[in-house]
Amino acid sequence: MEDVKISIASVTQLFGYENAKTHQCKVLEEIIRGNDVLLCSPTGSGKSFCYSALPFVLEHLSTGIAAPTCNIVLVITPLLSLMQEQTKSLNQKKLNATYIGKTGDDNDLRSGKFNIVFSSPETVLTTHRQMLLSNPYQKSVKAVFVDESHCIEKWGHTVGGESVPFREHYARIGELRSILPMSVPMIALTATASKKTRATIINDLHMKVPVLVDLGVNKPNxxxxxxxxxxxxxxxxxxxxxxxxxxxxxxxxxxxxxxxxxxxxxxxxxxxxxxxxxxxxxxxxxxxxxxxxxxxxxxxxxxxxxxxxxxxxxxxxxxxxxxxxxxxxxxxxxxxxxxxxxxxxxxxxxxxxxxxxxxxxxxxxxxxxxxxxxxxxxxxxxxxxxxxxxxxxxxxxxxxCRRKTLMINSFLLLYLLILKKKSFYDPKFNRNASFFNRFFLYYK
Missing domain, CATH: 3.40.50.300 (P-loop containing nucleotide triphosphate hydrolases)
Structure with missing residues (x-):
């Protein structure tokens, strides 16, 4: 994977950063291997870099040039305001991004001319479902990212005695598996997810033995x-x-x-x-x-x-x-x-x-x-x-201790995996000697 590391380093510098973070590199490497990934990392840890950089990393691997490409990354996100904000931010960085429904972009969108396409689950599974079956998308979609993936559990399923889910299409995002080629990996991103929520994410997205990259949620400050x-x-x-x-x-x-x-x-x-x-x-x-x-x-x-x-x-x-x-x-x-x-x-x-x-x-x-x-x-x-x-x-x-209560609730699954699976510990975050520190877990 040395060539992958070189490509990631080149794209990182193109984006104006000195180095990519360890977890960002790990996610990109696993996607290139064709693996599904569940990334749990705190707010502000750079989750969006993974889907922003992926089209460029793939192009650099193919041609040796980190430049705009024909590769497409589909990003499922819950709110229009988030799509608008992310699209604006990426466009300001000269990245070719849009969201389904943006005025004036529909022809280019259907032609597959954008590298990063944001959508709600409702839109991509209904009005634009046929678009994903078109030749540009069947050939060029390289990954599907589900941002704020904890919404699958909270919105896609009934809670508190409700008769219907708040947004039932969240539980149906896994249908994209039957629309896009089976080789397209699914990546779930979230800042926090309990063991029940993680299990629901993995099940509903039909993830194939996913790699878990978990930085935890503990912020000692x-x-x-x-x-x-x-x-x-x-x-x-x-x-x-x-x-x-x-x-x-x-x-x-x-x-x-x-x-x-x-x-x-x-x-x-x-x-x-x-x-x-x-x-x-x-x-x-x-x-x-x-x-x-x-x-x-x-x-x-x-x-x-x-x-x-x-x-x-x-x-x-x-x-x-x-x-x-x-x-x-x-x-x-x-x-x-x-x-x-x-x-x-x-x-x-x-x-x-x-x-x-x-x-x-x-x-x-x-x-x-x-x-x-x-x-x-x-x-x-x-x-x-x-x-x-x-x-x-x-x-x-x-x-x-309130921190302990928060971390135990969030990390019970993580703790059990540490006992049973191979783990990698990043000593940079060694502020408290306990399992609440940040781990990366890779299980196959």
Missing amino acids: IRYTVIKTKQGFRDVDALFSIFVPIIEELKIKKIEASRTIVFCRRRSHCRDLYEMFMTALGVEAYDATCKHVDDRGRFVAMFQQGTDVDVKESVMSSFADPNGVIRVLFSTIAFGMGMDVKGLQTVIHLGPPADLDDYLQETGRAGRDSLKQSFAILLKYSHSTSRTSESMKEYISGNK
């Missing part, structure tokens, strides 16, 4: 805290008392204030907090040095399903920049999966999410800078756990 209160937060005064320190920090530090996301279970909390901060800050809610006297110059923002598209774009743009103007964001789960979040130091949950997978996914937005202390704070209020999993309830009420 994130401090986990649960604050319990009997308040129901039905009035603004109760909310205000909790968030006064953040308001005061914004008044003093302004653009230098630490970046915080507050995830709210209720849209009313999201709205109330935003209005409370704007009222308390007044003119100090705006960056005096910013040329825009509108939402683009505010230190505080709100992001939920009904938020205006232009405002959403402004928020996503700000968070993609570690020095972006927005310092505090109040959001529902609409701002979560796959978002490019930089410089985030604190994640606050006003009420717990449904399960620990969701909690790890959302808190994982923080802690990208391993040298800075970050915080994950969960505010448990009256009746806020009525629709949460047993593992989430245990995390909140338990008297054990």
